[in-house]
Structures are given as C-alpha cells and as structure tokens.
Amino acid sequence: MPTKIIKVDYLARVEGEGALYIKTKGKEVEAVELKIFEPPRFFEAFLRGRSYEEAPDITARICGICPVAYQMSAVHAMEQALGISLDPEIRKLRRLLYCGEWIESHVLHIYMLHAPDFLGVSSAMELAKTHKAEVERGLRMKKIGNRIVSLVGGREIHPINVRVGGFYQIPKQRDLEALLPELEWARQASKQTAQWAAGFTFPDFESEYEFVCLSHPNEYPFNEGQITSSHGLSIPAADFEKHFEEQHVAHSNALHCVRKGGGAYFTGPMARFAMNFEKLSDDVRAEAKKIGVGPDCRNPFRSILIRSLEVMHAYEEAMRIIRSRPNPSEAAPKITPKAGWGAAATEAPRGLLYHHYKLGDSGLIEEAKIVPPTSQNQKRIEQDLRQFVTKNIAADDEKLTWQCEQAIRNYDPCISCATHFLKVKWDREEPT
C-alpha cells in the first residue's frame, strides 16, 4: 500500500516558527509531532550575572506579544526573593496594565488569528473585504488595550515603566480617566464580539483535560493566586517545580512541561474560565449564558468565545480599577539588594507563566528558570491533534490539514516564547 504524505511547510497566524508532522497508517495515527524550529535564544543562560533590576526589561524581550506577562512574573518573583511587600495601590496598577495586554493579545487572536479560520479566509485583511465593520470593530477594541499598556507601561511593546517594587512613574489619574468612554464602548463591543463568534460553526470535538491555572479567592486571576488544577492540586507558585517538570524531546527547540507522575495538561483561557467562572461579574456570566458557553466547556475550538468573555471582563476590570483612583504613596520603594530565592506565576493571555530566580548577595542573578505557557500546552496540543485526526481521518487532506492548523491555533500558541511553530507535514501510509 502506498504511503501518503500531506505537507504544510510553515504554520501561519501563530507567533513564531513551527511545524507539524503527522504520520497515519490506514485508520491509525502513528505519530504526531509539533515541531518548534524557532531558534533558541538562551535567556536563562544570559540572565545569570545580570542585576535583579534588569529582569523585567530583559525577559520582556522573550515575547513581543505578551511582554507584560514576562515583566509581571519577573517582578513578582524578584519581590519574593528580596522580601518586598507590595503596596496594594501598585498592585491595582499592575492589574490595569495586565488588562491592557489581555485586551490587546486576545482581540488580536479573536479577530486576526482565529476568526479567519471559521469564515474560510486566510487573514483579517481578507476578512475585511467581506466583514469590514467587524474587522474595524476588532481593531478599535485592540487599540484601547494598546492605549492602556502605553499609558501605564510607556509603550505597547516592551514597556519601559515596570520595575521591581512598582513603576518608574505613576500615571496621572486624569489621563487614566480619559480612557473611560472608550472602555465603555469596548465593553459593549465585546458583547457583540461574543455574539458574532457564537454564530460560527465549531467542529464537534471534546477532550478530557486537566486544567491548570491560578485561582484567587475573590478575583479572576491575573497576578496572584494559588496554582490549582481541576484534578485537585492547589499549591503556592514556589512549589511549581515539585509538581511539574520540563522534558526535552528531540523534535522541538521548546521544552515540554508535564505534571510529575501525570502527563499533559491544559493552561490558558478555557482553564481559567472553567476554574474561576464564579469570579466573573454577573454581566459576563449572563453574556456567557446567552451565547451558550459555561465552565463545562471542553471544546478548544470554542475558546474564541471564552476569549471574547475574558476581554469583556478585562474592560470591566480596567474601568473598576480606574474608578477606584489608584494612588500609590510612592512609585517604588528603595530596595537593598540581598541574596534570596523567589518564584512567581502569573496568567499571561495564553496561560500560566512561571519564573524563578536565585540571587547572590549583591542582587545579581545566579540562576533563572522560565516556563512559558506554550511549552506547558505543547504536549496537550499534540494529544488534541492525535484525537482529532483519529476522529476525522476520512476527511480530505486539505480540509484536515486546515483543521489541524486550527486545532493548534485554538491554544494561541506563542512559539517565540516556547523556545526558549509551524510547518504541517503529513505522512499517510496505507496499511499493508
């Protein structure tokens, strides 16, 4: 029997470079390998010998899409290492900055990376030819996220205003308040987004996932909380490495992170939504009910709906924070460097981001470890693909290839981060 090979050389609309190799024999899937060929950049190696103060500026450069996430995990881990307690007003402004990044990254994914798949077009630019009003709505929604990051962080990509202990300069209340009318427009637009996306046709696919995310007693998680799993784990961030480990596989420049003694798990919007649903506002939960998605959602293709709801939450939260008039007593406390060890995890738009640092006496980094969300999801993506291809093996190659790409985009993978993705290559062998 002949071997059948289907090949897509570079996965589009993901951040970074990767490839997919799938080998089928008859009705059996023999191999699924998500290959990350994004070249290694060795952040954990060259962070050694740098000052604790430099970590937020340097680690931001791991990812141009979610630099705030890197900065947040870095500063929280450093504050743990140095024993700095955080002014609650600074914490509010950090949440506001994180809202900006969630908005920017999620709206980018919803309108420019994910929606084109459901509407059968190759890009948002092409989508604009038939759905101009929707694409314009998305661009305007995205822009307000960037305005928040620019105002609080100094610029959209690689913000300059984040430092260990706080900020360099506190944004002026009147500048924050000027954002409110546009945020109110965007909150309404996020409802329209959710309703628009709810009209898409989703592949019939569900899986059993172990969800892992931060959980906080009374907030939808951004910067703080216990690392919890749907299988009963609840640990402080400092214990992450006791329960999770990174494995190095031959086909990828990214490390696979798994539960020790367990296996693949799922981090990101669907996990947060399932585990923290009751912490969303009445309005967001009502909207969820209206579009038919709840904490029991196990279809990753429907994650576009959950992203729309998380964006709605981020607009609401940003308005709540601005109206509470955050007023830190100082931009940042004076810090005396000392030896220490600290770890932190925060919720990047695409999932849990863990950092730990060991500092020497003068505050220089002796050891750094960074576990980005995409390396945590990578093994789970491969399992989704295996299950999806097994179920849809009779589909024609072109359709199945596109749907496999979609199954990967469901996770909003950020391959630039994971290197610390994508060619799709099919290898179909008929049974002999």
Added chain:
Amino acid sequence: MNPSTKPKLAVWKFASCDGCQLSILDCEDELLAIADRIEIANFPEASRQVMDGPYDLSLVEGSVTTEHDRKRLLEVRKQSRFLVTIGACATAGGIQALRNFSDVKEFTSVVYARPEYISTLETSTPISDHIPVDFELRGCPINKEQLLEVIQAFLIGRKPNIAPHSVCVECKLSGKVCVMVAEGTPCLGPVTHAGCGALCPGYARGCYGCFGPMNSAQPKSLAQQWKRLGKSDAEIFRVFHTFNANAEPFRSMEKADAD
C-alpha cells in the same frame, strides 16, 4: 503570476520575539489602508496565504543564529527588490547576541537537558553581516510611525526620513527636563540612536539604549559621567551589553572602560 498591480510586501522572521512585525498589526488605524494599497504577499504571522516572490519590499525581523537561517536569508535577498531590516535583532544581533561574548555550548547546557538536540551557531549576527541591506530601522522594538514612513518611502522610491541624531536631541526637542543633569539619573541618551521619542526620560527613567548606538557615539566619555553618578564598572558594562551588545562601539566597551 500576480494578477494585482499593487506592490508586494513580504515579512520575514529570523531569531526574534515577533514584536517588530507585531508593530504592523498594531497599526490599528492604518492597517486596512495599507492592505488596500499594498499586496501583503507573504506575512505568515498574519495570513495563511503565501504568494510567490519576487517581492517589491521585504521587511526582515530577527538575527541569524542557525546555519539553516543563514542559507534561507540568501534566498530572501534574491526574492526582494528592496530589503529593510527592522529592529535590534536584525540590525545588531539582538539580546541573543550576548552569546557572542560567551560559550554557546555552556549556554545550551544551562537551558536544555539534551544539548545534542539543539543546532545553533556560536554567534547571533545582524542581517547586514550576511547580505546587502537597503535600509536598517533601529529599535527594540521599532517605532511603528517610523515603520510606516519606511514602507511609504520605499514604495514610492524616495529615501526614508528617519532622524539619525541621538535620543538626547529628541529629548531636548520635546522639551523634557534632562534626567541626568537635573536628577543625577544615569542616561544613555547622548549615545543612543533616536527613534523612541525620548520615552524613558518622560517616565523619570534614564535611557537604556533600545535603539542602539547612534553614528559616532562616544560611549567611553559617557561611561565616565555614569561613574561620577555612582555607577560601578560592572553596571556600566552591563548597560552597554544588552539589546544592542553586538553593535559597535557598544560591543567594544570593556569592563574597565569607565576607569
């Protein structure tokens, strides 16, 4: 065959964080107008559709860190009428060029459990070390208004209007108070290439060099000023060895240069 008469744009990625190409998608007000006038022919981060070359303008992000990428770059040049590098990785090697001052094998063993699976060059180098480049746009990340200016200039056949002076000049032009003179905050503004709009001094922070060295920068004299403001040799060395560490004259700064 390209049925369109619009100029064709390609965006290429080498070792990088994707932030500079994201700047294109961050042009929320201009993106649809750009797509009206330009054929976005090859931009995998934004589109599944890839049109064949040649391309009228290629924007190249990222540095060269693998043998495979070095060869791919030669092909990109052949396919491109104009080729512009965008960002500190493409113009200077980026932060990953810190390996150029270290042992890459040791770096690999720190990050990866199975170093034998990793294929990488000893160095991270700018695009212009490998192929002729028509224009270099600086920044970590680039400034999106400058990117729009560069795209426009190349597509209508004129020189981009990008100021070559220092952040210090930008700072004075924008009327900010000098953080180094007034507050004693060490600042790289006098030796750093303009482009950010003197962002950091506006946030009560000294410039830390995202746009790399300006032409004829004198980092050694600036280092003496930093020393007078209380910075140690090691701190001064590190600030020059960050996002543009491989770019001269930052590259040649030694640990004792401030003495």
